[in-house]
Amino acid sequence: MSQLLRVQNFNVSRDGFGAGDGQSLERPFGHADPGVLFAWAGATASWPMRTDPGGSRGLDDYLTRDYDRNIGAEIMGRNKFSPHRGPWADYEWRGWWGDEPPFHTPVFVLTHHVRPSFTLSDTTFHFVDTDPATVLEKAREAAQGKDVRLGGGATTIREFLDADLVDTLHVVVSPIELGSGARLWESPDELLDRFHCDVVPSPSGVTHHLFWRK
Amino acid sequence: MSQLLRVQNFNVSRDGFGAGDGQSLERPFGHADPGVLFAWAGATASWPMRTDPGGSRGLDDYLTRDYDRNIGAEIMGRNKFSPHRGPWADYEWRGWWGDEPPFHTPVFVLTHHVRPSFTLSDTTFHFVDTDPATVLEKAREAAQGKDVRLGGGATTIREFLDADLVDTLHVVVSPIELGSGARLWESPDELLDRFHCDVVPSPSGVTHHLFWRK
Secondary structure, three states: OOOOEEEEEEEEEOOOEEEOOOOOOOOOOOOOOHHHHOHHHHOEOOOOOOOOOOOEOOHHHHHHHHHHOOEEEEEEEHHHHOOOOOOOOOOOOOOOOOOOOOOOOEEEEEOOOOOOOEEEOOEEEEEEOOOHHHHHHHHHHHHOOOEEEEOOOHHHHHHHHHOOOOOEEEEEEEOOOOOOOEEOOOOHHHHOOOEEEEEEEOOOOOEEEEEEEO | OOOOEEEEEEEEEOOOEEEOOOOOOOOOOOOOOHHHHOHHHHOEOOOOOOOOOOOEOOHHHHHHHHHHOOEEEEEEEHHHHOOOOOOOOOOOOOOOOOOOOOOOOEEEEEOOOOOOOEEEOOEEEEEEOOOHHHHHHHHHHHHOOOEEEEOOOHHHHHHHHHOOOOOEEEEEEEOOOOOOOEEOOOOHHHHOOOEEEEEEEOOOOOEEEEEEEO
């Protein structure tokens, strides 16, 4: 089977925003509260940041734990990596995730402001200033036969959708409204010309949208 | 996390039967047509017996591919292994699955008629005449820290439920009636005293039931 480019566990509000306005160091999702956006995943047994042994093992858990199945690399936009804009003042910033980032693979950060690669635990971050098709080629090579995850944010996913490079998407619609921010879509129906979609309401209140190519 | 005992992708009819009456070499599921019972899984991209590159990648696919995630051993009843009853006439029968069984782990077959272990590809079958708790202990040791799958049939799953040894169950209710056979339940509600349950209808027509311990 070929190497897929997969969006996994990407959260949007009911009005289609993956993050709010005004990203900052204190508010990585701008005016959106990540505790609300990600509540469905945080309640599951497989949530990577879980520190106690509990958690649900129903539908949401199946989808949470697919996050890293057969993933060999990730591609993300710079705004997922950092709240900074423009040239780097220095290279002190090493991502939001501390010494043990949850990726465990090479990560390719798309940015106009490249900087040297660095490694934290089993995650290595590379910085590339190129187009979606070219970074996907690099990520596939790094993934050594496994799939590549497209980590977001919304703007980055839109760029890869516009280039028709995405094979599957798992998008989680939370029952909140953001009003503004980084928009993934006006409606999931926009993708139905190119993708099949299973729409699966969860008992937790979110609605999973599972897209795959026609 | 402890090692779970998991039922995965176990199919039953709307009236609660995992197989029909009259199992034979020609009809492993008795009067039930496995092509109908398993149609939902056969249509997915992750179906292990798939020979062409197509297949759906929606809800049913997520559940199909969880079949072997973190599984280190399987326990099955003798009637899943073989259509024979009573003492073995010889040891020619080596399961329904040909030279490449889809288990890829040690498999423990519960039977009153033990026979020598044997290996096919990366699956080794062991035959044990004991109670559910004891075979589970053996399987956990063989699984080396991974979970154990309880493979069925319905009678075997009932025995492990009665002994309160099952941690999670994924049971797929197909929109067919069998009328008789090996019964898993009269109704999924029978398990709700001990388990949470997400009931998830799939666009394919089956209804996934995802149980986990309270």
